[in-house]
Amino acid sequence: MSLQTQDVGLSVWVDGWQMQCCGQPFSVGQQVAWTVGDADRDWLVPMLGADTHVSIDAAEEHHGGLPEQTPATTGTISRITAVHCRYAPAPGQDTRTLYPVPGSAVLRELESADGWTPGYEDLQFVGYLVQLAN
Secondary structure (H helix, E strand, O other): OOOOOOEOOEEEEEEHHHHHHHOOOEEOOOEEEEOEEOOOHHHHHHHHOOOOOOOOOEEEOOOOOOOOOOOOEEEEEEEEEEEEEOEEEOOOOOOOOEEEOOOOOEEEEEOEEOOOOOOEOOEEEEEEEEEEEO
16 A cells, blocks of 8 residues: 555544544544554454445554654545444453454444544444545
8 A cells, every 4th residue: 555645535444542542533524644554454354344345445553563754644534433343252262352253343423533432332442434535
């Protein structure tokens, strides 16, 4: 994936834990400049479910793991979707370690995000899918 400092139209994953640690709240209609890298599809796709029609182009990152000179990606937030899922031990694994239950994700649209989105029913908040428009 090649991202440059420009306005783009893409779907960005924002981890709830990163927002809770040191992220800045954002809302629909707001322009942002985020450092993004590759999304962890090995983790996201099973959680969201194989039948999902959600596409994720990139993941917002401000805790390292990307080269310092990675340019910011800018865009105007056109949609925010909170993602919630169920966690459980993996079959045959230590019962003290919990993993997202495949296909258990529920998506709920929001107007703003601050990282402290409450759980939904018996599901835990995981992160946000954010659509950036040109």
